[in-house]
Amino acid sequence: MNSVKHRITQHPILTFPEKKIVKFFFEGKELQGFEGEPIAAALVANGIKVFRYTEKLKRPRGFFCAVGKCSSCLMVVDGRPNVMVCMEPLRPNIKVSRQVGRGKTAQGRSQSI
DSSP states (O other), X not given: OTTGGGSOOOOSSOOOOOOOEEEEXXXXXXXXXXXXXBHHHHHHHTTOOOOXXXXXXXXXXXXXXXXSSSSTTEEEETTEEEEETTTSBOOXXXXXXXXXXXXXXXXXXBOOO
């Protein structure tokens, strides 16, 4: 798995149960992660640090609170904007892309956060 260098694989106290490896797509590029882990964790494990850009100033945002309380991890998942990827589980073959601003629906309309 190409995302091993960004993961803790050995720990003196904790153990890591074996999990199923699945493929998913980030902006057209095939990546791998563990089924059921937060999408954000799979992205970080693959070296992806910027998840979205702010609406007004286009500033980059990434993994921040990891508990669904901020809006730094909003991304487009399978065409749905404003998905909190810190809370959304990874599934096989999902398509994830960065979001700019408030995000657009499949019909091209802006969606409020």
